Amino acid sequence: MSNRQEVMACVRKERLVAVVRSTAEQVRPILDALLAGGVHCVEITFTVPKAPEVIATAKKGYGDRVVLGAGTVTDTARAAEAIAAGARYIVAPNTNFDVIRLCHERDVAVMPGAFTPTEIAAAWQAGADCVKLFPAELGGIPYLKAIRAPLPEVPIMPTGGVDVANAADWLRAGAVALGVGSNLVRKDALASGNYALITETARRFVEAIAKA
Numbered sequence: 163m164s165n166r167q168e169v170m171a172c173v174r175k176e177r178l179v180a181v182v183r184s185t186a187e188q189v190r191p192i193l194d195a196l197l198a199g200g201v202h203c204v205e206i207t208f209t210v211p212k213a214p215e216v217i218a219t220a221k222k223g224y225g226d227r228v229v230l231g232a233g234t235v236t237d238t239a240r241a242a243e244a245i246a247a248g249a250r251y252i253v254a255p256n257t258n259f260d261v262i263r264l265c266h267e268r269d270v271a272v273m274p275g276a277f278t279p280t281e282i283a284a285a286w287q288a289g290a291d292c293v294k295l296f297p298a299e300l301g302g303i304p305y306l307k308a309i310r311a312p313l314p315e316v317p318i319m320p321t322g323g324v325d326v327a328n329a330a331d332w333l334r335a336g337a338v339a340l341g342v343g344s345n346l347v348r349k350d351a352l353a354s355g356n357y358a359l360i361t362e363t364a365r366r367f368v369e370a371i372a373k374a
Contacts, residue, residue: 199364
């Protein structure tokens with residue numbers, strides 16, 4: 163994956179981005195579990211200790227088998243670190259116009275976070291490849307439908323409140339992809355080391371998305 167267009171084409175095809183918040187040591191078994199379950203787009207957040215190093219190691223170990231992104235990228239310093247480490251897309255809970263510009267310069271996809279119609283439109287007009295609706299659980303699926311009506315041209319990825327049971331409903335409501343954290347990379351699985359549970363959950367998400 164060498165440019166923004168290729169990365170976004172993959173995200174649109176997969177329709178699911180797994181959000182990894184864990185210890186650095188857990189990242190490799192998480193990636194193995196997600197791949198086994200059919201999930202290939204993975205965002206490693208900056209809440210993971212030494213996130214740039216973790217991204218670089220994952221990039222070296224998995225190559226194009228995993229479409230790696232970086233999350234919680236709130237400023238240009240983090241964005242530059244993540245891109246240098248090998249992240250092919252940048253995700254944030256906020257919209258930072260300087261981060262969008264930096265990503266454009268480096269030909270890296272960028273998915274800033276926004277919630278209100280004004281914020282979403284501003285992020286899109288500034289050049290976002292996709293807008294992360296966050297925190298999506300506050301408005302839920304009805305809110306996404308309401309947003310999509312006046313802003314149908316904006317690709318939106320809800321993050322927060324997405325689970326296996328409602329994944330298809332989010333997509334039918336107009337989401338271009340789904341950002342899923344603890345409902346996929348489950349805290350109970352991480353606590354017990356039961357990575358097979360993550361694989362099974364990943365499979366269930368993939369099946370739900372296929373039905374949508």
